[in-house]
Amino acid sequence: MKLILLGPPGAGKGTQAQRLVADFGYAQLSTGDMLRAAIAAGSEMGNKVKDIMERGDLVSDDIVVGIISERVEAPDCAKGFILDGFPRNGAQAEALDKMLDEKGMKLDVVVSLEVVEKDLFARIEQRAKETEGGPRADDNVDALKKRLEIYHEQTAPLIKYYGDQGVLKTVDGMAEIDAVSAEIKNILSEV
Numbered sequence: 517m518k519l520i521l522l523g524p525p526g527a528g529k530g531t532q533a534q535r536l537v538a539d540f541g542y543a544q545l546s547t548g549d550m551l552r553a554a555i556a557a558g559s560e561m562g563n564k565v566k567d568i569m570e571r572g573d574l575v576s577d578d579i580v581v582g583i584i585s586e587r588v589e590a591p592d593c594a595k596g597f598i599l600d601g602f603p604r605n606g607a608q609a610e611a612l613d614k615m616l617d618e619k620g621m622k623l624d625v626v627v628s629l630e631v632v633e634k635d636l637f638a639r640i641e642q643r644a645k646e647t648e649g650g651p652r653a654d655d656n657v658d659a660l661k662k663r664l665e666i667y668h669e670q671t672a673p674l675i676k677y678y679g680d681q682g683v684l685k686t687v688d689g690m691a692e693i694d695a696v697s698a699e700i701k702n703i704l705s706e707v
């Protein structure tokens with residue numbers, strides 16, 4: 517199973533991905549997590565993306581396409597993978613199509629988590645309180661505004677992109693976490 521979880525910051529992509537990992541053994545490929553790990557490790561890539569991430573901008577397509585391209589072939593992806601936070605714009609979506617095609621892989625489904633935007637600020641505030649080791653550098657009002665702006669400009673058009681490919685399914689992301697999980701599992705059982 518190869519799927520994308522699509523949705524704005526705070527929609528619940530990470531939470532739902534973790535459940536699919538636990539229940540089905542798929543790998544969660546979160547570009548945000550990988551970039552944060554690179555920053556924590558002080559790697560060259562981490563140093564390059566730190567300021568960009570902190571203010572809520574997107575890092576370059578080359579970087580994220582490169583890390584995803586390496587990850588999809590790792591052994592932990594054998595049962596499948598969940599793309600969480602990637603792709604985030606048209607160029608990344610096209611690069612993903614090309615990459616999967618070259619590797620003889622195919623995307624099964626794109627699940628779009630639909631949320632009420634004004635409620636995302638409260639969710640992110642909650643996440644900032646609950647995150648082990650302290651809040652993320654970009655979980656604050658200014659960075660979230662920026663991330664939402666970018667989501668609308670660059671990521672939301674992917675809903676149409678995948679709709680046109682016939683692989684898009686939508687889920688009510690404002691429902692209870694368990695209900696959202698159940699809905700996603702239902703979708704996966706039908707693809």
Ligand code: AMP
Binds near residue numbers: 549580603608
């Ligand atoms: P996330 O954890 O998915 O909310 O991502 C946190 C931050 O990492 C984003 O605001 C971007 O700065 C960066 N990032 C994560 N994924 C991508 C991506 N696919 N393309 C560009 N930047 C990304």
